[in-house]
Amino acid sequence: MSFENYCQTVVENFEALGALEKVMENAADIWVQALKRGNKIIFCGNGGSASDSQHLAAELVGRYILERDSLPSIALTVDTSALTAIANDYGYDQVFARQLSGLGKSGDVFVGITTSGNSANILAAAKVARKMGISVMGFTGQSGGKLAEVCDLCIKVPSDATNHIQEMHIAVGHYLCGIAENRLRDEV
């Protein structure tokens, strides 16, 4: 495939993504309400989605575009001691669930980023989130996978290809960070 063809696919994907206006509005409301209450946004994902998790948590805690106070957010992908201990002692499926059960609080928002929607460690964490009164949000591909079935809100981006799904996930995350910091700029 030529680079031009690759870019054409990206353009078509993003045109279709633009149709998710309503679901993005709802997602932004969930983030903003949680942050206004003093709750936090908790991200996790595997591989490229682990990078997305860290990237988006950093946008909120640090700065995205505006100069404003820090917004509370963590990625469950960054603590290698916790990740390796939990994987070693409880199994890899538990790496996010276990951290969430210790770090999460009722009213937080859990964001599972998974292109397949079927990563076992994200599904296990979503289950824990529901038990703890934490909202479950998914960033998935268009099928949504098993995660979509347990989400309060699932942002299913319009592709089945892992690489292209990831390209849209970071756009979705950036957009939500922009709304969150705009709406909260004067309130935290």
Ligand SMILES: O=C(CO)[C@@H](O)[C@H](O)[C@H](O)[C@H](O)COP(=O)(O)O
């Ligand atoms: O970044 C990529 C592919 O672009 C890979 O590292 C990819 O994230 C990994 O294969 C993940 O394990 C896929 O997991 P998931 O998106 O299905 O939850």
Ligand SMILES: [Zn+2]
């Ligand atoms: Zn990748």
